[in-house]
Amino acid sequence: MNDDPSAKRPSKPPTGRLGRFFKLGALAPKAASLAFEGVRKKLAGEQDEYQLEAARARVMIEARKTAEAMLKTLGEMKGLPLKLGQMASYIDGLAPPGYEEKFQEVLKKLQAKAPPLSPEAAEKVILQELGAPPQEIFAEWEREPFAAASIGQVHRARLHSGDRVAVKVQYPGIDVAIENDLKTVAMMEQMIAPVGRRYQTKEGLEEIRRVFLNEIDYTWEANATEAFRAMFEGESSIVIPRVHHSTTTRRVLTTEFIDGVDYQTFSETAKWSERNAATVAIWKFMFRALYEYGTLYADPHPGNYRFIVDPTGKTETRVAFLDFGCVRVLSNEMVAGMKRVTLAKMRGDEDEYDRALVDVYGFDPTDAEGWPIYKGYTTLLLKPLVIDEPFQHTRETARENVSYLVKRQRKVVWKQGEVLPNLPKPLKMPVENTFVNRLQWGLASVLAGLEGEHNFHRLTLPWIKGERRAPKGMDVPDPI
Numbered sequence: 001m002n003d004d005p006s007a008k009r010p011s012k013p014p015t016g017r018l019g020r021f022f023k024l025g026a027l028a029p030k031a032a033s034l035a036f037e038g039v040r041k042k043l044a045g046e047q048d049e050y051q052l053e054a055a056r057a058r059v060m061i062e063a064r065k066t067a068e069a070m071l072k073t074l075g076e077m078k079g080l081p082l083k084l085g086q087m088a089s090y091i092d093g094l095a096p097p098g099y100e101e102k103f104q105e106v107l108k109k110l111q112a113k114a115p116p117l118s119p120e121a122a123e124k125v126i127l128q129e130l131g132a133p134p135q136e137i138f139a140e141w142e143r144e145p146f147a148a149a150s151i152g153q154v155h156r157a158r159l160h161s162g163d164r165v166a167v168k169v170q171y172p173g174i175d176v177a178i179e180n181d182l183k184t185v186a187m188m189e190q191m192i193a194p195v196g197r198r199y200q201t202k203e204g205l206e207e208i209r210r211v212f213l214n215e216i217d218y219t220w221e222a223n224a225t226e227a228f229r230a231m232f233e234g235e236s237s238i239v240i241p242r243v244h245h246s247t248t249t250r251r252v253l254t255t256e257f258i259d260g261v262d263y264q265t266f267s268e269t270a271k272w273s274e275r276n277a278a279t280v281a282i283w284k285f286m287f288r289a290l291y292e293y294g295t296l297y298a299d300p301h302p303g304n305y306r307f308i309v310d311p312t313g314k315t316e317t318r319v320a321f322l323d324f325g326c327v328r329v330l331s332n333e334m335v336a337g338m339k340r341v342t343l344a345k346m347r348g349d350e351d352e353y354d355r356a357l358v359d360v361y362g363f364d365p366t367d368a369e370g371w372p373i374y375k376g377y378t379t380l381l382l383k384p385l386v387i388d389e390p391f392q393h394t395r396e397t398a399r400e401n402v403s404y405l406v407k408r409q410r411k412v413v414w415k416q417g418e419v420l421p422n423l424p425k426p427l428k429m430p431v432e433n434t435f436v437n438r439l440q441w442g443l444a445s446v447l448a449g450l451e452g453e454h455n456f457h458r459l460t461l462p463w464i465k466g467e468r469r470a471p472k473g474m475d476v477p478d479p480i
Helices: 017-025 028-044 049-077 079-090 100-107 119-130 174-191 193-199 201-215 218-231 263-269 272-293 332-347 350-361 370-386 395-413 436-450 456-465
Strands: 152-158 164-170 252-256 295-297 305-308 318-321 327-329
Touching: 119 164, 119 252, 174 201, 201 218, 218 252, 218 272, 218 295, 218 327, 263 272, 263 305, 263 436, 272 295, 272 305, 272 318, 272 332, 272 436, 272 456, 295 436, 332 350, 332 370, 332 456, 350 370, 370 395, 370 456, 395 436
Parallel strands: none
Antiparallel strands: 152 164, 164 252, 295 327, 305 318
């Protein structure tokens, strides 16, 4: 990635369906090579320390090369591929075991400073959307973006009123690029339809499409931002930027500029008391929104936070949340079901817990292999909510959230002594639950970096036992 602002940069990401498909496909050999090295080492039974060290060094080099290739390709493509790269950059357990730090070290650049487009590209979008160039719309305008992500880049500016603002400008053609990515995924889903439809692949894809198409409409994000501001009005530890609607359109979003420390700097330099306070604030934000308002903040990656610390220590550490594009309002039925599962486990009522897992999540108790896996996985995720004592988030607990399911599923699919994979029994989970794993895995990894500790059971219980409230200005959907 070239950090020289004077270097020639593209004016739009690649948008053609075939071009994007082949660009992404070029990464496959590198990933396959890395996976094959691990299999080869296992089959060869390398026991000699010298051989093990040599093999380890080879794979570390290959891991860095693969991560750097991903950084370049996904950064150029933007859209859905870049979102996947961002997830791999911070969710513990997604990268190849043993090489996570090497992967994440490289891919962290995708979290808040992906390769931006040219200054002229952003200026053209503002001219099209607001009817004048940014130098006329704003009293001050910084041509170089200070942040760039999957769908747009963000510029500092100042309104004529004197207010400092962050202006998010959508990449030209990114809506076409995302549509083409979704069509490619749909085509692949159709190719495996005879098998995939048993696993609700079509319904899952429709849910992904629904959420991501909302994300490229900045007026929708503006409404979601206002809804979250209303949810946390009066909560001093949580900061939600104010939207400036007069300079917000479908492709331009102007919000209050929030000063603060980025996640990586904060997690590495803040005192534990400050990191612990931030942990509690993030938990309140995520789970009060989910249980009290039935609203899922489905993009918890580190680039979406700023931490505001009082150097005198007189006021509490606050957390600002910056991006509300990937938000999902859940149905009343889904929220009630999630509460039912959690409350049953809190009360230690195993019979009701089992019934709730069947009724709400579609788990099958007659599935001798799947039932213990899914029940155990759900129980693991609920642990911070269920135990009435302090719980500390660590890298180990975050990795276990991912590896628990992956390791056990692998044993079902690849049985010892068998050459061909076995298809597990289909699991009929609610489509609304599609993005919940993204929150669970992502949030666990974010909190692990802060190493906070708290009695999350007591913090969350009032929201779980309370009535669901509709988020301001957003519709509560019917169940899908």
